[in-house]
Amino acid sequence: MTEYDAVIVGAGIIGLATAYHVKKQQPNDRVVIVERMATAGQGNTAKSAAMFRCFFASNTNLTLVDTTVEFFKHIQNELGRDLKLRWAGYLWLFSKEHYKMVEPILRAMSRNGLSHTVYEGEELVERLNLVSRVSDDQEAQIIGLSDVEKGVFVPKAGSIDIDLLVQFYEREFKNMGGIIQYNTRVEKILVEPKRPLNMPDEPFFWQQSRAAGVTTNRSIIRAKKTIVAAGVWANSLLHQVGLYAPMEPIKRQLFSVKAETEELRKLLHVGGLNPEHCMPFTILPEPTVYIKPALEEEAFWLSYGDSFPREFKLEDDPQPEENFYRYGIYQVVTKYFPQFSGAKPYGAWAGQYALNTIDGQPVILEENGLLTVGSCSGSGNMKADAIGRIAAALYSDEDYADLFGGKRFKVSDLGMLKRKVEREKLII
Numbered sequence: 001m002t003e004y005d006a007v008i009v010g011a012g013i014i015g016l017a018t019a020y021h022v023k024k025q026q027p028n029d030r031v032v033i034v035e036r037m038a039t040a041g042q043g044n045t046a047k048s049a050a051m052f053r054c055f056f057a058s059n060t061n062l063t064l065v066d067t068t069v070e071f072f073k074h075i076q077n078e079l080g081r082d083l084k085l086r087w088a089g090y091l092w093l094f095s096k097e098h099y100k101m102v103e104p105i106l107r108a109m110s111r112n113g114l115s116h117t118v119y120e121g122e123e124l125v126e127r128l129n130l131v132s133r134v135s136d137d138q139e140a141q142i143i144g145l146s147d148v149e150k151g152v153f154v155p156k157a158g159s160i161d162i163d164l165l166v167q168f169y170e171r172e173f174k175n176m177g178g179i180i181q182y183n184t185r186v187e188k189i190l191v192e193p194k195r196p197l198n199m200p201d202e203p204f205f206w207q208q209s210r211a212a213g214v215t216t217n218r219s220i221i222r223a224k225k226t227i228v229a230a231g232v233w234a235n236s237l238l239h240q241v242g243l244y245a246p247m248e249p250i251k252r253q254l255f256s257v258k259a260e261t262e263e264l265r266k267l268l269h270v271g272g273l274n275p276e277h278c279m280p281f282t283i284l285p286e287p288t289v290y291i292k293p294a295l296e297e298e299a300f301w302l303s304y305g306d307s308f309p310r311e312f313k314l315e316d317d318p319q320p321e322e323n324f325y326r327y328g329i330y331q332v333v334t335k336y337f338p339q340f341s342g343a344k345p346y347g348a349w350a351g352q353y354a355l356n357t358i359d360g361q362p363v364i365l366e367e368n369g370l371l372t373v374g375s376c377s378g379s380g381n382m383k384a385d386a387i388g389r390i391a392a393a394l395y396s397d398e399d400y401a402d403l404f405g406g407k408r409f410k411v412s413d414l415g416m417l418k419r420k421v422e423r424e425k426l427i428i
Contacts, residue, residue, distance in 0.1 A: 002032075002222065003030075003221075004029075004030040004031060004032045004179075004213075004221065004222070004223045005026070005029035005030050005223065005225070006029060006031045006223055006224065006225050006227060006395065007031075007033075007214055007221050007226050007227070008032070008227040008229055009034055009227065009229060009230050010035065010228070010229040010230035010233075011034075011040040011041065011170070011180060012230075013045045013166060013169070013381055014373055014374060014376065014380050014384055015035075015229035015373075016166060016170055017384040017385055017388030018373055018388045019031055019388075020388060021388040021392035022392045023173055023176045023178050024176065024392070025395075026396060027176060030177075031173075031178050031179070032179040032180070032181060032221065032223075033180045034181050034184045034186055034216060035181065036183070036185040037182065037183070038182050039182065040166050040167075040169075040180070041163065043233075043351075044231055044351040044352050046162065046163070047254075047351025048162060048351060048380075049159075049254060049290075049292055049301060050159055050162040051090075051157070051158070051159050051160075051292060052159070052160060053090045053154060054114050054154065054157060055090055055114075055157060056426055057105050057422070057423075057424055057425040058360075058361065058422035058424050058425075059108070059112075060361055060414075060424075061379070061383070061424055062112060062114070063407060063409065064362070064383040064386040064403075065383055065386075066112075066114070067385065067403040067407055068383050068404070069156065070405050072160060072165070073085070074404065081164070083160050083161055083164045083165055083168070084159075085158060086159045086160075086276050087155065087156075087274060087275050087276060088159060088279070088281055088293055089153055089281065090153070090154040090157040090283070091119075091124075091151050091152070091153050091281065092151065092152045092154070092282075092283045093148045093150075093283060093284055093336075094150050094151070094152065095146035095148070095149055096147070096149040097146070098286065099149050102152065105426070106118075106152065115154075116152055117152070117153040117155075119151040119152075121147070121149055121150060121151070124148065124151050127272065128267065128279065128337075129263075129267065129337075129339065130148065130336055130337060131335065131337070131338065132147060132148040132336075133147050133148075134148075134335045134336065135147050137335060139331070140335045143287075143332060143335070144286075145336075146286060148285060148336070153273065153280060157281065158274075158276075158281070160381070165381070165384075181216075181218070181221075184216045184217065184218050185216060185217045186214045186215070186216050186237060187214075187215050188214070189213075189215075189228075190220060190222065191203060191209050191211060193207040193209050194207070194209065194210055195207070210369040210370075211225075211241070211368055212226075212369070214226060225366075226369060226370050226371065227371040227395070228371065228372050228373070229374060231380075232249035232353075232354045234374050238370075238372065241370070243367060243370065245363050245372045245374055246356050246357065246358045246363060246375055246416075247354040247355060247363070247377075248354075248355050249312055249313060249314045249352045249353070249354065249355075250307075250310055250311075250312055250313075250353050250355050251310065251313070251315065251318045251350055251352055252303065252350065252353055252378065253321065253325075253349075254301050254302070254303045254320070254349055254350070255320065255345035256294065256297065256299050256300070256345055257340065257344070257346070258298060258343075259298050259300065263339040264300070264339050264340070264343070268293055268295070268298065276293075276295070278293045278295055279291070279300075284332060284333070287304060287332060289302065289304045289329050289333055290303055290304070291333065302325070302333060302345075304329055304332075305353070305378065315352065318350040318351065320349060322348075325345055353376075354374050354375055354376055354377065354378075355375075355377050356375035356377050359421055359423040359424065360377045360423060360424030361423075361424055362375055362376050362380075362414055363375035363414060363415075363416065364411070365414075365415040365417075366395075366415075371394060373387060377424070385403075386404070389402065389403055389409075390409055390411055399412070
């Protein structure tokens with residue numbers, strides 16, 4: 001039996017960022033990550049769209065994302081570790097009704113120094129060969145599509161090679177003396193009394209108890225503090241000890257379409273909107289199907305985050321559904337971008353969001369020596385560094401975390417007892 005200062009369950013991007021900052025703040029602490037897969041970042045981290053955007057409704061998320069993106073820039077520009085950052089930007093298309101709802105968010109972004117450009121629908125027709133007026137189309141009426149009134153372009157947004165980011169945190173953590181045990185499945189949280197009496201079947205309900213590590217398929221790992229950063233799998237462990245994190249697993253699917261026609265190639269490599277000379281990451285009006293330019297593949301990634309009646313279901317290996325593209329995404333996209341007519345996906349995969357159904361914000365809390373870090377609602381990659389710093393501050397019993405660039409964040413704001421966040425309205 002090995003004893004550590006901290007054991008972290010999960011080597012996804014959140015677990016790695018947490019481990020990195022715990023070790024950086026407490027360099028003498030012995031920290032181990034336990035991961036059921038053979039390498040890091042191979043769960044839902046690897047199945048994400050790997051995008052980031054400094055465009056959220058809540059100030060909380062704006063702070064978490066903006067400081068994390070600044071850290072990404074620091075890694076690439078100052079530390080010289082290429083993350084393949086591409087500043088394609090986000091182009092969010094709005095109907096007249098929904099644009100009125102987003103105007104206060106845009107004003108708040110401007111006050112925070114985050115720039116954006118508003119395009120009229122007619123200008124986007126010229127730039128992207130977009131069909132902005134779909135309300136006259138009978139099929140579009142049946143689907144319930146809206147005309148594009150305006151488009152909001154956010155330049156501080158784009159894509160990152162998530163594997164390279166995972167490798168950065170993993171390598172730096174190991175270089176500081178951190179340990180990672182791969183192919184190790186956590187079976188349960190180890191619980192023991194704070195004041196053991198050496199009696200069988202301890203702890204009893206009248207004893208104060210704490211998390212004392214984890215039991216795995218290979219051994220027992222004891223630790224002063226246990227950190228669960230297992231994403232959608234977290235509650236399968238937390239439930240065993242009577243705890244719950246507000247997150248529900250919900251499937252998200254991505255379909256890759258090659259830019260095989262001249263029309264799609266022109267769309268992929270359209271100029272004048274961003275420094276990458278490509279189509280921005282584009283979100284359509286309701287339903288908010290999105291299109292990602294995948295330049296390395298000469299392709300587009302298409303997806304939609306559906307809710308009701310999509311069930312909350314934990315799956316180890318979720319699979320994409322062919323009809324979700326054929327009768328869903330394809331029918332919507334081709335009304336706005338006829339360039340996709342006849343396009344079939346050459347690849348598809350599915351992952352899961354750890355969806356916080358309460359307010360769409362991350363959760364970082366501690367109870368009885370057990371820390372929970374997660375509930376990222378699909379945007380964990382773009383908030384990972386800030387979340388890791390806040391979790392490390394909680395681990396060190398600090399009231400505030402220092403985010404990259406010097407911003408301070410009150411740790412309890414992402415807890416549950418003194419939670420102080422705004423509900424996020426811009427989840428895609």
